[in-house]
Amino acid sequence: MRKLIVPIVTLALLAGAYQLGTRQRAEPVVIKVPSTPAAQFNSAGSESVGAVAQDAVRRLATPTSGEVILVRDGESIQDAVNRAAPGAVIKVMPGTYRETVYIDKDNITLSGVIEQGNYPVLEGDGVRNDAILYSGNGTTIENFHITHYKGNGVMGQAGNNFIIRNNIVVDTGVYGIFPQLGQNGIVSHNVLSGIEDAAIYIGMSDNVDVVYNRVFESVAGIEIENSRSALVEANYVYNNTGGILAFVTPGLPIKTCGDVLIRNNFVIDNNHENFAVPGSIVANVPAGTGMLVMACDDVVIEGNIVTGNNSAGIIFTDFTLATNIPNDPGSEPNPNRPKLLDNLMRDNGLDPAPVVRAYLATQLESRGPDIVDTVGMDDGCILHPARYRTIGLEKYGECAFDTTAKVATYTLPQPVPPRGLENVDIGKLTYYGICAGCHAYSVRLIGPPTQIIQALYMDNPQGIAAYARQPVKKREDYPEMPPQQHLDGETLLAAARYMLSLKN
Template identity: 30%
Template structure:
């Protein structure tokens, strides 16, 4: 196995040379390093060697492996679309039992779960400050990029393409930043955020996670926000999915919501997706709230979303499939046109305090919402 090349940051060298400080006395920040990975080398081996504050720079090439990051403040960066991470070829034998380390187990868990890049904390401690940037991740059986138990995880400039479930996903995470990415052709959501996917629980306060300036095309759903609170979905371009944005709640407490969906361009999400165990067939859904409260849907451009699903329409309030109402949501200042069966759809009969005001639209169900 080739050895990864190490290049110390120029600032560290300058600090040592300019001040005469020896290596043992150098400030911690000056010791941050860049580990450069060439095609044919192992990204995971470089990540295993990285210390907090280090960068793993992956040069152009195709890398057939899954990668797990559990060290805080590590940056995994490619060189754009020319850095491609794909699933490894299947093998029948793993390492000998005597050589199975903690890192090996974490990596196997990520790979065996069908994920591409995993950023993983623990049940008691979130891994902080990890960045994944400027690369393409494609073809994985589950998620392209997956974070669990993270704090201030940033995903930027990533192309998450044709993964079987999610493009970019986070679970049990706070302060996230998912910005400036491209998610296309993923089997479920281009961007998926949830409190937890393995058990029932009330909505998690994400402490202002931000999903912004992403382009989300040809997925089942552009963005799914499931059982979360206190986040922003803003200024994304969402086109050609079966549905644009889903905000999903259920009967657990606290209730999902207290978030914003604002200034997105949500257009022609008219792909047809058959029903699943959780949802009926969906087509032509722009922005859907189901079982949510205190959500602000403001300043979006929602056009040309048309279908015959119960969830079709421009902006739709729909009672959740476990019977939880939408309450105290505000839909205001949106520009809607060419959505069917209507620009604004409110199927709630028992929801309390939902308001529709200052929207530019022509047709609503029931009438009078425009």
């Protein structure tokens, strides 16, 4: 006979409904619902996509012309790109390809063919810098296994309307997937691990969706840097040093970060040791950080499962976290208007990293919180604050909305034209689109700061241009620079002159 087990809480409630053996009717619990619904979610980025919220989600596609070029094992992918006209689809069969691929044409689809689980493999052998560099607009890169490069797996250089999906990226040095200065793009369904900076790095870009990726065993899982209107949704981010980051790096040409929606992600057990290059920005990220928002404005965090991150679930902070960040008057340091909606948070802060432990000591705490605001912003909001262990959120109000469901995507319904900067010359555009991804003015990124390059070359732009075309490794503490041979001499010289003219 099965034994009926009644929870003690249930027995207590039943006991309250009976008095001296006489049945009494329990008083109903009345929950008052506001008579008017909360205001709809609205932000700078959602205004541009709100009008198309009922349209198909993520309609972005690379236009094709009907031309198909087949690349077989033993042949060159770069040769196929060189032969291709805009709109071509380049199909790459399974095999191992030891090369760097440059795409400087518009509307090129580079598509791997997967047969019985076998991918085309781009193999860096630990000596090549980058697997794929694209500067064309309307580039799709899909279905590749990219590994053992020293610099980047996939790097975009001012290309718009990009799609990077269904790739496996393992041990590619500094960055795994790195679109820079691009607008209107999708990074989806990729698997990345073993990256010493950021596995997925959205740099100085606009209107980008980062969705359905699996990211693990890297320093930073997903990083939104100096970018605007980014959606980070439905990613599985685990066993990184920091799971999801949104921040401003001072010293870059674009000074702001804002309107980032971090929604419905699994951010689990991000406790990996920090193995970033010493002196880099992400070397400051404490192990055990679920999410880190540094100086990025209008970040909305909704519907995430954030558990098992040993330092803290979510950290809002200013530039004081990073001791090696230079002063940049153009970069405002505070994480303005943070918004925290419903999230599930559990078992965070059980073993804080030393830098977090030191901060907690100033708050008379020893366990890390679910959510901490080290600045103490007074313009933030949070729903149901009693659900979380928090520090520094005393001035937060209640959010005027409870969901962002109306915003399905931050990509735009129509392709945008090639990215240009009004009233600028080719040197400035090249610097923004290519050089600034590795060289900030006074802070270390991948390569030496621009200030150091200015000191070395002074009035010698020809020397910079010649080195960029055929670089050699000079410094043990920096990775070798990839050759910029896809740029003509005039463009390289113009970029070098602009680099030497910079003041901040």
